[in-house]
Amino acid sequence: SQTIHQWPATLVQPVGSPLSLECTVEGTSNPNLYWYRQAAGRGLQLLFYSVGIGQISSEVPQNLSASRPQDRQFILSSKKLLLSDSGFYLCAWSVGGGGEEGQFFGPGTRLTVL
Amino acid sequence: AQKITQTQPGMFVQEKEAVTLDCTYDTSDPSYGLFWYKQPSSGEMIFLIYQGSYDQQNATEGRYSLNFQKARKSANLVISASQLGDSAMYFCAMPLTGTASKLTFGTGTRLQVTL
Numbered sequence: 046s047q048t049i050h051q052w053p054a055t056l057v058q059p060v061g062s063p064l065s066l067e068c069t070v071e072g073t074s075n076p077n078l079y080w081y082r083q084a085a086g087r088g089l090q091l092l093f094y095s096v097g098i099g100q101i102s103s104e105v106p107q108n109l110s111a112s113r114p115q116d117r118q119f120i121l122s123s124k125k126l127l128l129s130d131s132g133f134y135l136c137a138w139s140v141g142g143g144g145e146e147g148q149f150f151g152p153g154t155r156l157t158v159l
Numbered sequence: 160a161q162k163i164t165q166t167q168p169g170m171f172v173q174e175k176e177a178v179t180l181d182c183t184y185d186t187s188d189p190s191y192g193l194f195w196y197k198q199p200s201s202g203e204m205i206f207l208i209y210q211g212s213y214d215q216q217n218a219t220e221g222r223y224s225l226n227f228q229k230a231r232k233s234a235n236l237v238i239s240a241s242q243l244g245d246s247a248m249y250f251c252a253m254p255l256t257g258t259a260s261k262l263t264f265g266t267g268t269r270l271q272v273t274l
Contacts, residue, residue, distance in 0.1 A: 077260055088250060088266045089204075104261075133202055139260045147194045147252075148262055150204035 047072035051136050051151035058158055064109075064123040066154050068136030071117065076138040078119040079148060080111055083133040095119060131158045161186045161253050165265035172241045173273055179226065180236040180268045182251035191253060193234040194262065195223070198248040207249075210234055241272045 048071045058064060070076055077096050081089040091104045093111035101111050108127060112120045119136055133155050137148040162185040172178035184193065195207040210218045210225045218225045226235040238245055248267045255261040 079261070089262075089264045091261055091263075094261055135202075135204060137204070147206050147209055148260065149206065150196075153202040155202070 047138075047149065049136060049138055049149060049151040051134075051154050053154060054152065055155045056157070058126050058156065060128055060158055061125045064121070064126050064130070064156070066121040066134055066136075066156075068119040068121075068151055069117055070119075070138045073117070073138065073140070075116060076140065078113060079137040079139075080119065080121050081135040081137065083135060085132070089135065093121070126158045128158050131156055161188070161191075161255055161263050163251050163253055163263055163265035165251055165268050167268045168266075169269045169271070171271050171273060172238075172245075174243060175240055177237060177239045178241055178270065180238070180249050180251075180270065181233070182235055182265060183231070183233045184251070184253055185232060186253065186256075188256055193225070193227070194252040195225070195234075195236045196250045196252060196264075197245075198250065198267070199244075200247070204250070208236070238270075243272050243274075246270060246272045 050069050079094045080092040082092055083089050093101055093103055095101050095113045098113055109123050133153050135153045136151040139148045140146050164183045167181055191212045193210045197205045197207050208218050208220045208223045210227050217227050222239045224237045226237055248269050250267045251265040252262040255263055
């Protein structure tokens with residue numbers, strides 16, 4: 046069966062510090078991968094998605110970036126965090142092409158920028 | 160562009176009662192799907208149920224069912240026999256047109272099940 050991992054689970058970082066969040070998927074190959082951010086009490090905002098190694102599409106302009114160095118690894122990064130980057134970050138995967146399978150989410154990383 | 164609207168920020172239901180969570184959508188795609196996810200306080204998003212626009216019957220999955228009214232562009236989630244563990248945020252979502260199965264989410268409804 047497929048599983049999706051995210052780490053760290055929680056993170057507290059000072060403004061201006063770098064960020065690296067990691068997501069890995071097991072039990073499937075060539076998945077579509079997604080990064081979402083959820084502000085407190087709000088819905089999900091799609092940040093990045095990827096259909097293959099090295100292929101990244103950005104949905105919103107921001108100081109975050111994403112990379113996919115391996116088929117089942119998706120990394121969210123920042124060189125300098127802002128206060129507004131605080132939130133709950135969710136990684137998700139889906140089969141290529143989508144459909145009724147939907148997306149499957151990881152446990153999330155709660156980021157607090159102070 | 161697709162849009163999902165959930166007009167109920169919060170709902171209360173008594174244990175063992177049924178509850179309906181509203182979701183309306185807007186799309187110009189002739190074929191589309193609708194998803195419902197549950198987000199407990201732990202934060203993970205749990206897939207509940209899917210409805211395809213051409214499905215002849217309303218989707219059901221255990222205690223979850225969809226009241227899909229295509230003409231009204233609504234896909235309300237019905238939870239029967241509510242349990243305390245159903246207390247969570249519930250999100251309606253729809254795939255965006257194009258590849259990669261990108262989803263657009265509603266703002267969610269917080270359901271609280273009471274004794």
